Amino acid sequence: MSTIAKVVVENATLHFDKLFSYLVPEGIPVSAGCRVTVPFGAGNRTRFGLVMELGEEDGGAKLKTIASLVDKEPLLNAEMLALVRYLKETTFCGYYDAVRTLLPPGIGVELKYTYELGEPVPEGEELPGDVRQVVDYLSGRGKPVREETMLAALGLAADAPVLRFLCENGTLIKSQEIRQRILDEKLVMVRLADGISELSDITGVKITAKQKAVVELLSRVGQASLKEVCYFAAVGKTVPDRLEKAGILHYFTREIYRNPYANRHAREDSNSIVLADEQEAAFESLCALADQDSPAAALLYGVTGSGKTEVFLRTIRHVLERGRGVIVMVPEISLTPQTIDRFHRYFGSQIAVLHSGLTMSERMDEWKRIKKGGARIVVGTRSAVFAPLDDIGLIVMDEEQESTYKSEQSPRYHARDVARVRVAYHKALLLLASATPSVESYYRARQEKYHLLTLKNRYGKANLPDVTILDMSTQALNASSASLSQELIEQLQSNLDHHEQSILLLNRRGYNTLVKCAVCSTVAQCPHCSVALTYHSANGHLMCHYCGYVARADEVCPTCGSKLLRFSGAGTQKVEQELRELFPDARILRMDMDTTMARFSHEKYFADFSAGKYDMIIGTQMVAKGLDFPNVTLVGVLSADASLYAQDYRSYERAFSLFTQVVGRSGRAEKAGRAYIQTFTPENTVISLAAAQDYDSFFAQEIESRRIHLYPPFCDMVGVGFSGLVNAQVRDAAQCFVAKFAELAGGEYPDLPLRVLGPCESQINRVAGKYRWRMAVKCSYNARFRTLLWRVVEWYYAQNAQKDVSVFIDPKYENSI
Structure with a gap:
């Protein structure tokens, strides 16, 4: 009897993603939960795999053999292997996607191949040109040569016939080694090279406009992380790379400790x-x-x-x-x-x-x-x-x-x-x-x-804050601020006078959320996504918050050629500027994704705010929940309506939670708290219930709506998404999938309660160059329904006509469609 291992293999397509049987070589201590390398596919290309279980084979089947053992001890125990199966079955992912989710990213390994000469070639023997080229390249080298180095030098492909021929006759020896991936232990920093302090110091080298932006930034700040340089200069990594190669910039690393929380000891019981x-x-x-x-x-x-x-x-x-x-x-x-x-x-x-x-x-x-x-x-x-x-x-x-x-x-x-x-x-x-x-x-x-x-009650002597709903439609046109009501401005000033702190919530980052042509009203849109670009004053560019696309803010209109632009909509950057103009002596902290890119920035900013180094925070939802600052007595919610009207059956639930949570940051100690919610729809019951902190009434209202319209918890919502580069192909693939689903459901699963919605275009039809369609199924997400869905997915991937359109299953779908 031979020992066999049931192995899941990385990068297997969903159609072929299953347990593969391999023989375990004698003397290799393979255990379930260990990673191995195995020959896979018709070409026996080496791939990583993970052993899910071990068994015995009577020798009747012809099986391939495990090539090598990666881990001396199992990485995953029995419980974790069961979780891999659970994720595969319930989330429709690949086995190895589940494995990667359970393991830390730094534990990854990679295969590297080397070549060296084996059997010596007799001197003077005539060899075909491509064979002679390989032999001459490797002759006289004292150690094996990496595959990628040799292929680049000789202009060969990894599967070149000459390499296979020379390995089969023993002239070449191909070896593999398993190496730990490079770990991110250093933070890459950038500064100007010695002798360069400003743009005029650069002579004899012609630099581009983007390179100038990098130099000017560093001349102002001295040094910054590479990530910060790329953001604030609105450039890709290749721009500072070329400057470094030209000797204009200098890269260096800052040590990052492997345990940033080391030496922290218990101080209280x-x-x-x-x-x-x-x-x-x-x-x-x-x-x-x-x-x-x-x-x-x-x-x-x-x-x-x-x-x-x-x-x-x-x-x-x-x-x-x-x-x-x-x-x-x-x-x-x-x-x-x-x-x-x-x-x-x-x-x-x-x-x-x-x-x-x-x-x-x-x-x-x-x-x-x-x-x-x-x-x-x-x-x-x-x-x-x-x-x-x-x-x-x-x-x-x-x-x-x-x-x-x-x-x-x-x-x-x-x-x-x-x-x-x-x-x-x-x-x-x-x-x-x-x-x-x-x-x-x-x-x-x-x-x-x-x-x-x-x-039901706040801890200690704290009371719930008094909440005021402000109707922004009644604000004067000549108000001193476009984002802040006069009453909220007065309350902020009062807090400054009493040395108390304030939190303002605006769940939009950037400066202006909409930029369009003043002549023809064409909106500045991302060329890769179906969304408008946001203007960022911090780097002076338009940015896409979905794919990261960056454009200059002064480019001409693509429709009429005008350079006149109209900026509207306020983000956190604009409100920060307004606050600085209204309260020039106030210490203001902005917290959004742009200001918290650095490691431990959240920790530093919150510690500084708690220590009284800032008077007010303007931020996105990261400042709305779970924070406890005793000196915060005022909270303001700006542009509350933006959270209410999403195409999502959970939009009211999310808005109520956000408003309730941020209001709850006020008055958490002995000082009384107050909160102001700015809205153009003060009659909306979600806002009034959040102001009253009345979750029970909100729940009663929301659960009845869910019951009437049949949304969770009265059913499960499962989404099926489709994406590809050609919109018509994605549409056809979605319609093809729905037709097969309806055929199987009606013919073999008539007992299942199902409501199919769609297919239709996604709310944002295009993201990062790919078009997206979707469908939703209201169902009971049990094993029988998953069997039906698996059959349709496997059928879909077996159709060559749909190979350019990918499909994914979302078992907790939240859009209303």
């Missing part, structure tokens, strides 16, 4: 946290659920500032005392600084951190530390749900309603669903926490599928 009566009751209920020998789920629903964090800090301590591990998830990086600092205060070095703000090497080190038992609490964003803890007792999802817990790339999983699978495996407790729970979660709690724990 979490048992010292004093809980109010309703917090104590919630804590005791959670301890009882965590102690039972079966999986459980609870929803901790409390108003903003009610002390939910204190409750689960105490619960975490209880779980740790039982010797079990904990995963705590926050929805985005901006919320990690305060969360991590608080956890380190109570738990010190027991904390491991996983989020995309760390370098690949740091994430890999943290992952290894967790896997080896060096950390018992994992704090991070969505991907932390896959942390390799052995014995999980508790998984916490803070702000559980946030859409960032859903992955928009393959595999399209929701962290809440993965968390349910993991707590079932470990017989643990899943704790969802929010002041504005998702409609589905609150509905499940009302149906007693989750244990509902409620905190």
Whole structure:
């Protein structure tokens, strides 16, 4: 009997993505969960794979043999291998896409090939020209030559017949080596070369306009990261690369420590946290659920500032005392600084951190530390749900309603669903926490599928803020600010006079959100996407927020040739400028994606704001949730209407959550708080309910609408997306897919309750040069429905006519279509 390994192979198309059987060579200690290299396909090209399971073979089948073992010990245990299968089945991804999701990016490896001469060629023997070329190139070299080096020098392809011929007759020896990918341990910095301090110092070299922009930027700031240079000069990386090659710029690296949170020790005992009566009751209920020998789920629903964090800090301590591990998830990086600092205060070095703000090497080190038992609490964003803890007792999802817990790339999983699978495996407790729970979660709690724990009052002496709704349609045309009402301006001045802090929310970055020709009204659009370009004053260019396209702001109109442009719509950059003009002595901080590109920028800015170094923040939604600043007594919501009217059945839910959360940042300590919501539709009930912090009334209104129109939680919504370079081909592919789906569903699955919507163009029809169409299915997302969908997907990929149009499945679709 021979040992066989069931292997999943990287880069296999979805149509051929399955478990492949390979013989295990004697003497190689292959285990399930290890990576291997295997010959694959008709050409036996070497590929990476992962062993999913081992078995025995009686010798009847002719199988290929595993080429080499990459990992001495398994990277994935039985639970993680089960998660790979779960992601494959439920999110319609490839097996290896799921494997990559579970592993840290820094742990990747790559294959490198080398060539050297084997059997010596007799002197004087006549050889064909291409053979002689290869032999002469390798002769006299003391060591093997890398494949890419030799191919480039000789102008050959990797599958050139001459190479195959020479390897088969022994003249060439081709070897492979497995190497760890280069880790991102250094931050690349840029400065002007010695002797150059301004543009006039450059002589004898002709430089382009873009290169001049880079030089002028560095002459002002001295030095900056390469990423910052590219953004603020609005250039690609090749521009500073050419300047560096010409000796005008100098690249250097700044050391990045592999564990940025090292040497943080516990400073307080979490048992010292004093809980109010309703917090104590919630804590005791959670301890009882965590102690039972079966999986459980609870929803901790409390108003903003009610002390939910204190409750689960105490619960975490209880779980740790039982010797079990904990995963705590926050929805985005901006919320990690305060969360991590608080956890380190109570738990010190027991904390491991996983989020995309760390370098690949740091994430890999943290992952290894967790896997080896060096950390018992994992704090991070969505991907932390896959942390390799052995014995999980508790998984916490803070702000559980946030859409960032859903992955928009393959595999399209929701962290809440993965968390349910993991707590079932470990017989643990899943704790969802929010002041504005998702409609589905609150509905499940009302149906007693989750244990509902409620905190109705703010912690300590804090009270909910007074909220005022401002009707912007009544503002005077000659107002001192286009973005801020006169009443909000007066309140900001009052806060400055009383040395109190303010937060302003505007969920649009950039300076102007719309630029169009003043003569013919043609809108400046991205040539690769169906969206308008946004003007950024920080770099003086128009930018696409979808594909990153950059254009000059002074280019002529492509329709009429006019240079007259009209700028309208306000982003965070414009409001920041208005604030500086209105309050010249105020210390103003802008926080959006443009100002938080640097590592740990969120942490630095929030620490500075907490320390009183700024008087007010203007920012996008990263300033709206989960933050606790005792001196913030004023919150302003600008352009509230932009969040209300999206083509999305969750638009009201998201808007209510955003308004409620940001209003809740005010008055969280002893000082009274107030909030102002600016809108052109003050009669909208979502705004008035958010102002009243009345989630129960909002839920009653929203759940009835969902019931009438049949949206989740009364059904599941599954989306099917199509994308390709030619719009007509994408349309035809979508129609072809729907026709096959209808044929199979009507013929073999008539028992399934289905409503098919579409196909139609996506709301943004073109992104990064690819056209997009979509369809949606209202269904019950069970195993039988997934079988139907898998059959259609496999049929689709077997059709050569559709090879230029890709398809993806979104099991948590949210558009109304």
